[in-house]
Amino acid sequence: xxxxxxDRFALKEITENPIILDFSKCKxxxxxxxxxxxxxxxxxxxxxxxxxxxxxxxDVFSDDKEYTVELCEFNSLNIELRTECEKMLKxxxxxxxxxxxxxxxxxx
Numbered sequence: 135x136x137x138x139x140x141d142r143f144a145l146k147e148i149t150e151n152p153i154i155l156d157f158s159k160c161k162x163x164x165x166x167x168x169x170x171x172x173x174x175x176x177x178x179x180x181x182x183x184x185x186x187x188x189x190x191x192x193d194v195f196s197d198d199k200e201y202t203v204e205l206c207e208f209n210s211l212n213i214e215l216r217t218e219c220e221k222m223l224k225x226x227x228x229x230x231x232x233x234x235x236x237x238x239x240x241x242x
Contacts, residue, residue, distance in 0.1 A: 145194060146175030151201055158207035163218060170222075184221045191229050195236045203238035210242070 153173050160166050167182035176190050195201055203226070211219065226238045 145177055145190070148173075148175050148194070148201070151199075153201060153203045154206060155203060155208075156206045157211055160211065160215070163215065166215070166219060166222070184225060187222065188225050188228070191225060192232075195229055195234045198235065200235040201237070203236075205238060205240045206242055208240050208242070 150173070155169060155173055157166070157169070160169060164182065167180070167187075170176070170187060171180045171182070174190070174194050176194075180186055180190065208216070208219070223238075226236075229236050230238070
């Protein structure tokens with residue numbers, strides 16, 4: 135029982151590199167966070183907010199492996215959602231500035 139509880143808090147291994155974030159089916163902020171949770175291997179208790187994203191990204195991308203994230207269809211998000219997601223881009227910038235081997239680019 136204790137082991138199952140720990141598993142819910144464990145980060146999952148990222149096997150995809152580059153990590154493709156395809157926003158084409160995202161209409162709501164919750165869908166964005168679900169995509170981030172899946173692709174970045176966040177645990178079941180990911181808080182689905184920008185503070186939680188920042189906290190977990192520091193853990194996920196602090197190893198010696200290089201990661202590239204490609205954002206697809208980001209520019210096709212509706213204006214309100216895209217504006218809200220600029221906070222995500224600022225978090226990505228902060229992670230990259232902390233000398234983690236992390237980079238991202240907006241593909242479309």
